[in-house]
Amino acid sequence: MNRDNLTEETLNLHRTFKGKIEVASKMPVDTEEDLSLVYTPGVAEICKAIADHPEEADELTSKGNMVAVVTDGTAVLGLGDIGPKAAIPVMEGKSMLFKKFAGIDAFPLCLDTQDPEEIISIVKALAPSFSGINLEDISAPRCFEIEERLKKELDIPVFHDDQHGTAIVVLAALINALKIVNKSKQNTKVVINGAGAAGIAIADLLLYAGFTNVTLVSLEGVLRKGASWMNPRQASIAEKTNLNRMHGGLNEVIVGADIFIGVSAPEVLNKEQVQMMEEDPIIFALANPVPEIYPEDALEAGAVVVGTGRSDYPNQINNLLAFPGIFKGALNKKVRDITIDMKVAAAEGIAKVVSEDELCSDYVIPSALNKTVAETVANAVEQSVSQKEECLV
Amino acid sequence: MNRDNLTEETLNLHRTFKGKIEVASKMPVDTEEDLSLVYTPGVAEICKAIADHPEEADELTSKGNMVAVVTDGTAVLGLGDIGPKAAIPVMEGKSMLFKKFAGIDAFPLCLDTQDPEEIISIVKALAPSFSGINLEDISAPRCFEIEERLKKELDIPVFHDDQHGTAIVVLAALINALKIVNKSKQNTKVVINGAGAAGIAIADLLLYAGFTNVTLVSLEGVLRKGASWMNPRQASIAEKTNLNRMHGGLNEVIVGADIFIGVSAPEVLNKEQVQMMEEDPIIFALANPVPEIYPEDALEAGAVVVGTGRSDYPNQINNLLAFPGIFKGALNKKVRDITIDMKVAAAEGIAKVVSEDELCSDYVIPSALNKTVAETVANAVEQSVSQKEECLV
Numbered sequence: 001m002n003r004d005n006l007t008e009e010t011l012n013l014h015r016t017f018k019g020k021i022e023v024a025s026k027m028p029v030d031t032e033e034d035l036s037l038v039y040t041p042g043v044a045e046i047c048k049a050i051a052d053h054p055e056e057a058d059e060l061t062s063k064g065n066m067v068a069v070v071t072d073g074t075a076v077l078g079l080g081d082i083g084p085k086a087a088i089p090v091m092e093g094k095s096m097l098f099k100k101f102a103g104i105d106a107f108p109l110c111l112d113t114q115d116p117e118e119i120i121s122i123v124k125a126l127a128p129s130f131s132g133i134n135l136e137d138i139s140a141p142r143c144f145e146i147e148e149r150l151k152k153e154l155d156i157p158v159f160h161d162d163q164h165g166t167a168i169v170v171l172a173a174l175i176n177a178l179k180i181v182n183k184s185k186q187n188t189k190v191v192i193n194g195a196g197a198a199g200i201a202i203a204d205l206l207l208y209a210g211f212t213n214v215t216l217v218s219l220e221g222v223l224r225k226g227a228s229w230m231n232p233r234q235a236s237i238a239e240k241t242n243l244n245r246m247h248g249g250l251n252e253v254i255v256g257a258d259i260f261i262g263v264s265a266p267e268v269l270n271k272e273q274v275q276m277m278e279e280d281p282i283i284f285a286l287a288n289p290v291p292e293i294y295p296e297d298a299l300e301a302g303a304v305v306v307g308t309g310r311s312d313y314p315n316q317i318n319n320l321l322a323f324p325g326i327f328k329g330a331l332n333k334k335v336r337d338i339t340i341d342m343k344v345a346a347a348e349g350i351a352k353v354v355s356e357d358e359l360c361s362d363y364v365i366p367s368a369l370n371k372t373v374a375e376t377v378a379n380a381v382e383q384s385v386s387q388k389e390e391c392l393v
Numbered sequence: 394m395n396r397d398n399l400t401e402e403t404l405n406l407h408r409t410f411k412g413k414i415e416v417a418s419k420m421p422v423d424t425e426e427d428l429s430l431v432y433t434p435g436v437a438e439i440c441k442a443i444a445d446h447p448e449e450a451d452e453l454t455s456k457g458n459m460v461a462v463v464t465d466g467t468a469v470l471g472l473g474d475i476g477p478k479a480a481i482p483v484m485e486g487k488s489m490l491f492k493k494f495a496g497i498d499a500f501p502l503c504l505d506t507q508d509p510e511e512i513i514s515i516v517k518a519l520a521p522s523f524s525g526i527n528l529e530d531i532s533a534p535r536c537f538e539i540e541e542r543l544k545k546e547l548d549i550p551v552f553h554d555d556q557h558g559t560a561i562v563v564l565a566a567l568i569n570a571l572k573i574v575n576k577s578k579q580n581t582k583v584v585i586n587g588a589g590a591a592g593i594a595i596a597d598l599l600l601y602a603g604f605t606n607v608t609l610v611s612l613e614g615v616l617r618k619g620a621s622w623m624n625p626r627q628a629s630i631a632e633k634t635n636l637n638r639m640h641g642g643l644n645e646v647i648v649g650a651d652i653f654i655g656v657s658a659p660e661v662l663n664k665e666q667v668q669m670m671e672e673d674p675i676i677f678a679l680a681n682p683v684p685e686i687y688p689e690d691a692l693e694a695g696a697v698v699v700g701t702g703r704s705d706y707p708n709q710i711n712n713l714l715a716f717p718g719i720f721k722g723a724l725n726k727k728v729r730d731i732t733i734d735m736k737v738a739a740a741e742g743i744a745k746v747v748s749e750d751e752l753c754s755d756y757v758i759p760s761a762l763n764k765t766v767a768e769t770v771a772n773a774v775e776q777s778v779s780q781k782e783e784c785l786v
Binding site: 006007009010011013014015017018019020021022023024025026027029030031032035036037038039040041042043044045046047048049050051054057059060061062063064065066076077078079082083084085086087088089090091092093094095096097098099100105106107108109110111112113118121122124125126127128129288289309310311320368369 | 408436489492501502704761
């Protein structure tokens with residue numbers, strides 16, 4: 001399907017269905033008796049039960065399976081600050097995928113404010129109806145503060161998918177890609193091009209998962225302890241990355257790298273740079289729809305495993321592999337927080353869906369449409385929570 | 394079904410279904426092509442279309458058919474201030490009924506704040522995802538300010554159902570009841586017992602619809618111009634009611650009344666008081682589940698038409714007759730506001746569902762489960778809007 005056809009077809013589809021989600025009824029209400037059970041007077045008994053035991057809301061209402069998909073519309077796809085109304089199509093798409101892949105009810109809330117304090121207090125006020133908060137497409141660095149504060153101040157899980165969803169799927173793909181090239185996490189040099197929300201989250205997760213040599217590059221240059229131009233989050237990750245204190249930009253740090261992860265801009269990596277990398281390079285070029293380097297060029301320059309954000313090339317790094325299962329596991333275990341251990345477990349869960357037999361350079365990560373992934377991820381997350389619980393006993 | 398059985402059965406039902414609503418997907422997403430149309434990359438085209446033409450959000454997303462059911466849990470049913478979590482069962486019941494009776498998607502938002510300014514700013518921030526706001530179970534007098542401000546500051550309809558839903562259905566029942574007793578709006582004396590949100594809204598609507606002699610009684614006594622104990626909303630309605638400036642309480646003003654409307658407390662009207670009313674009294678005793686007077690007692694004391702809030706007696710005054718059709722009409726016409734003319738039209742629409750042939754003292758108002766009501770109400774509302782539009786041309 002070329003882009004013109006796609007535009008026309010997707011517009012027709014959305015216009016015909018008038019959006020992608022609906023709020024449907026789970027119980028019958030056809031008779032007086034039905035009405036007296038689901039509404040007055042019977043519903044008063046449910047209210048009283050919850051007033052006496054608030055935790056019962058998870059069992060007696062839709063709250064226990066309900067996630068809010070919250071955005072302010074400031075960083076929607078690659079389109080930037082297009083506002084809350086124009087963000088609805090993405091958020092209801094997300095809601096739809098939550099339901100389809102994990103059976104979770106998710107509702108899009110597109111906020112008409114960009115003030116972090118206001119966003120925090122709105123989400124806190126909305127929390128009683130939900131058992132999880134998926135933050136989405138909120139621009140950096142505001143997204144960091146909003147997520148951190150909400151994680152601290154709410155007793156339900158809060159997850160900024162643009163950061164952690166991407167990081168989890170990248171880690172999953174790397175776990176399998178390293179098997180292909182026969183390298184280890186400890187002995188590879190990783191270059192992340194792009195030091196926004198996703199880039200920093202990827203660095204954090206890779207370091208926690210056992211990678212030791214990670215370097216981030218932003219438009220201003222390589223992140224380096226002590227550099228004055230970094231924002232607080234960049235300064236913090238710079239403490240743990242670029243251990244050789246290299247100066248310069250991508251052209252300097254790409255030399256001898258084993259892994260390139262691009263969360264940046266179209267076509268910023270060229271074949272010559274790939275050739276400057278260590279033997280058997282792994283390239284994940286995630287800028288969408290135009291990647292940092294096209295797979296055919298990366299392969300021609302010697303890359304062994306190449307992934308993108310696109311569905312029309314092998315190894316699609318798609319957040320859809322992570323968020324449904326992560327939330328499913330979190331809701332099943334009724335956790336207050338999605339921890340970094342749960343994220344690593346999720347990545348390992350995704351990776352293991354690709355069996356040793358199937359694993360090859362064109363297949364290091366399962367298809368985004370693979371229905372078994374969410375269940376596997378949920379199980380991995382739940383197991384990680386159970387192990388933690390046992391350790392605490 | 395006795396109350397013990399009801400409690401057990403409704404708890405079982407809610408526990409089995411885990412609440413009453415779900416967020417369902419309207420489009421298929423099984424293939425790569427589906428995914429590219431409903432999510433990336435196709436969804437970007439929908440976002441861009443809305444960024445360029447914000448009004449397109451109504452056609453291209455679920456927004457055009459989506460209503461928020463908003464509460465702070467301060468006045469839930471007769472249970473009072475039970476908080477936002479305990480309010481969820483009522484709000485999702487409401488969402489379910491919106492869908493069942495009008496095909497409208499409605500989503501419950503139970504807010505963890507009671508500050509009117511905060512509620513107003515939260516609802517304003519949430520507005521981009523919705524085409525209507527149904528306020529519910531917010532205590533008086535805060536509900537007045539919240540509704541008024543939101544009506545002024547938002548360009549989508551805002552409707553506090555406890556006020557206007559009740560008022561509309563009472564007016565509908567009165568239109569038909571007056572035919573039974575052969576009296577006219579202009580020549581009847583109406584006593585409303587209860588001067589909270591519902592009582593004042595009923596008085597407002599009846600006066601606008603042509604009733605001339607209306608008196609409200611609160612716990613403090615009869616509302617009377619100049620009385621010092623009234624809140625601002627009571628003071629305002631007192632300007633237009635109790636034209637004879639009567640003092641005292643229910644016992645004084647009930648003398649010679651044609652119509653008693655109770656939105657107050659259990660068993661506060663006795664047989665002797667009914668006997669003090671004008672010939673052929675009409676009694677709507679809406680306290681729930683125990684009415685101001687039981688129908689058998691009212692009838693024994695001479696009442697001709699008796700209605701309650703209960704489904705196990707004739708003439709149930711149930712908001713369910715109004716809100717689905719009102720919002721359906723408002724959304725169909727994309728109005729910015731639900732005006733008082735639309736409310737009168739809705740009442741007339743409900744009333745006319747009872748045909749002249751069927752009309753009798755036990756049947757002045759259709760059954761809450763009558764599926765034709767919402768459509769009739771929506772049509773009446775739309776016609777009222779069209780007439781207004783023609784007048785303005």
